Amino acid sequence: MIEAYYKSSNNDFLLAYGDTFQLLKNFSFKFDMIFADPPYFLSNGGISLQSGKVVCVNKGDWDKGKTPEEMNEFNLEWLRLCRDKLKDNGTIWVSGTYHNIFSVANCLTKLGYKILNVITWQKTNPPINISCRFFTYSTEFIVWARKNQKVSHKYNYELMKRLNDNKQMTDVWRLPAIGRWEKSCGKHPTQKPLSLLTRIILACTDKGDWIFDPFSGSSTTGIAANLCNRKFAGIEQSEEFCAMSKARREEIEDVRQRMNLMHHIVDFKTLEANKQFSLFDDVNGNTSCEGDYGLYGDLPFDTKPE
Numbered sequence: 001m002i003e004a005y006y007k008s009s010n011n012d013f014l015l016a017y018g019d020t021f022q023l024l025k026n027f028s029f030k031f032d033m034i035f036a037d038p039p040y041f042l043s044n045g046g047i048s049l050q051s052g053k054v055v056c057v058n059k060g061d062w063d064k065g066k067t068p069e070e071m072n073e074f075n076l077e078w079l080r081l082c083r084d085k086l087k088d089n090g091t092i093w094v095s096g097t098y099h100n101i102f103s104v105a106n107c108l109t110k111l112g113y114k115i116l117n118v119i120t121w122q123k124t125n126p127p128i129n130i131s132c133r134f135f136t137y138s139t140e141f142i143v144w145a146r147k148n149q150k151v152s153h154k155y156n157y158e159l160m161k162r163l164n165d166n167k168q169m170t171d172v173w174r175l176p177a178i179g180r181w182e183k184s185c186g187k188h189p190t191q192k193p194l195s196l197l198t199r200i201i202l203a204c205t206d207k208g209d210w211i212f213d214p215f216s217g218s219s220t221t222g223i224a225a226n227l228c229n230r231k232f233a234g235i236e237q238s239e240e241f242c243a244m245s246k247a248r249r250e251e252i253e254d255v256r257q258r259m260n261l262m263h264h265i266v267d268f269k270t271l272e273a274n275k276q277f278s279l280f281d282d283v284n285g286n287t288s289c290e291g292d293y294g295l296y297g298d299l300p301f302d303t304k305p306e
């Protein structure tokens with residue numbers, strides 16, 4: 001059993017500090033869903049434009065380039081460890097760009113996962129391309145796969161349809177890149193937007209489900225999970241980002257801060273505008289009994305009382 005770096009008071013948010021390759025071997029919990037935003041291995045000294053300034057795009061040592069063989073080995077190992085942590089009907093979502101996503105898809109197939117969709121996230125406000133020698137990079141991909149070839153997975157079809165003007169939701173999602181409003185607890189160089197994670201979580205989980213993120217960063221997955229009344233466990237190797245995650249989770253203890261975030265999230269706004277959802281209700285239509293669902297039952301790690 002591993003000790004949590006941070007545990008929320010109602011046990012709906014657990015974070016472990018350390019190396020995912022080591023820690024994943026030390027607990028045997030099974031999750032309903034995994035989201036992973038692994039290193040894309042593209043920190044090779046490139047440049048970009050941010051707020052009118054030329055900046056280096058290096059994200060950190062953890063994102064430094066690897067050979068294709070090293071990248072495959074890395075992806076194969078963490079995806080193998082994660083498959084063991086999924087329930088039989090569980091699904092995994094993995095984000096990437098062309099740098100890593102083909103390796104991820106190959107490894108998923110090799111390990112026996114069944115690929116369900118590849119979502120194209122089209123950023124409505126992408127950064128400009130300063131070299132003017134390529135098309136602007138405005139997309140990222142998220143592979144959605146289930147653990148088992150034969151065991152059926154959850155998909156909240158009707159909810160996804162409601163979010164798309166009563167038409168079937170497609171695999172191209174037009175959502176904004178990260179906003180300033182979601183950086184109130186500090187900056188992570190590759191922080192994902194809450195609107196993206198909320199859509200993913202609503203698509204394939206129910207209230208009270210457990211969601212895991214092996215490369216948590218600032219724990220966007222955990223914040224989106226808790227805003228949707230789901231439970232979260234994550235692993236992050238940087239203490240700085242663990243501290244940022246804790247601050248983000250503490251921020252939403254304050255109801256006004258929580259509402260403020262929810263008012264910015266695209267799918268919550270759509271449901272509220274259609275009068276199909278009050279921010280005090282569970283998005284699946286039940287009246288919220290927020291706070292009591294996380295306290296009981298088994299936890300992925302850290303069973304010790306505080």
Ligand SMILES: C[S@@+](CC[C@H](N)C(=O)[O-])C[C@H]1O[C@@H](n2cnc3c(N)ncnc32)[C@H](O)[C@@H]1O
Nearest residue numbers: 019020037062190191192215217218220236237
């Ligand atoms: C792409 S970022 C994730 C960002 C996250 N989705 C967010 O919204 O903040 C990847 C994270 O994985 C962490 N990481 C990389 N290798 C790791 C490992 N072996 N074990 C645990 N964390 C790792 C990095 O420190 C980094 O914060």
